[in-house]
Amino acid sequence: MAKRAVLITGAAHRVGKAIALYLAENEWDVGIHYRGSREAAEQVAKQARGSGGTIKTYQADLLDPEQAKRLIADFTNDFANGSERELLLINSASIYERDRLGNLEVDVWHRHMNLNTLAPVLLTKAFTSNAKTQRCVINILDQKVTNLTPDYLSYTVSKYALFGLTKMLAMELAPNCRVNGIALGLVLRSGDQTDEEFEKEFTNTPLKKGPALDEICKVVTLIAETGSMTGQILTIDGGRHMARPVPPYDDFLEK
Numbered sequence: 001m002a003k004r005a006v007l008i009t010g011a012a013h014r015v016g017k018a019i020a021l022y023l024a025e026n027e028w029d030v031g032i033h034y035r036g037s038r039e040a041a042e043q044v045a046k047q048a049r050g051s052g053g054t055i056k057t058y059q060a061d062l063l064d065p066e067q068a069k070r071l072i073a074d075f076t077n078d079f080a081n082g083s084e085r086e087l088l089l090i091n092s093a094s095i096y097e098r099d100r101l102g103n104l105e106v107d108v109w110h111r112h113m114n115l116n117t118l119a120p121v122l123l124t125k126a127f128t129s130n131a132k133t134q135r136c137v138i139n140i141l142d143q144k145v146t147n148l149t150p151d152y153l154s155y156t157v158s159k160y161a162l163f164g165l166t167k168m169l170a171m172e173l174a175p176n177c178r179v180n181g182i183a184l185g186l187v188l189r190s191g192d193q194t195d196e197e198f199e200k201e202f203t204n205t206p207l208k209k210g211p212a213l214d215e216i217c218k219v220v221t222l223i224a225e226t227g228s229m230t231g232q233i234l235t236i237d238g239g240r241h242m243a244r245p246v247p248p249y250d251d252f253l254e255k
């Protein structure tokens with residue numbers, strides 16, 4: 001086993017998948033979490049094993065607190081096998097559904113808050129309980145936390161709450177666990193978005209582009225390897241957080 005192991009939630013697809021493959025290539029053992037995409041998760045695991053590390057998959061519905069707790073227990077039982085072993089938790093699993101105040105639904109609100117905010121907190125709590133080794137948590141956020149707009153209301157509020165919690169948990173868990181966040185701009189096409197529609201999203205972005213997947217992965221490595229960094233939110237979005245949104249805001253689709 002490698003000296004470092006990481007658990008990535010939502011690692012069967014998109015950003016989580018890219019991080020899992022990148023860290024496997026860079027001598028990390030990797031835990032790949034998924035909820036319902038078992039086949040996709042196993043394909044990611046198969047590809048990651050080509051790098052020679054220990055790769056395991058874990059199924060859990062993070063909307064269920066007991067399953068979230070079990071996920072951490074399974075991961076630590078598999079990988080926390082030595083006082084010198086570095087463990088990393090990346091809270092990447094997320095939902096983002098479009099809503100505004102006018103069509104706000106209570107169940108949609110709670111679903112976002114439970115998965116995007118509460119689940120990372122419960123995972124972090126379990127991850128750091130009785131920790132015998134130095135640990136690190138990275139929360140995947142959104143540039144919207146510093147560039148608020150009224151679209152994607154439930155999603156944005158849930159990420160804004162996690163933004164604050166990242167700093168609060170960094171204070172509480174020091175010195176045994178570092179907690180940081182990465183606020184992303186538009187990364188990949190969403191839903192039925194066409195290539196043309198995707199490229200149009202960068203019109204008002206200063207650099208006219210968003211972050212590449214390998215750039216996100218490199219920032220993950222930077223945080224993981226910088227032992228003096230905690231309570232920080234690193235924004236990589238092509239400068240999108242500085243672009244002033246123009247109503248009706250719906251053109252500012254998220255990842």
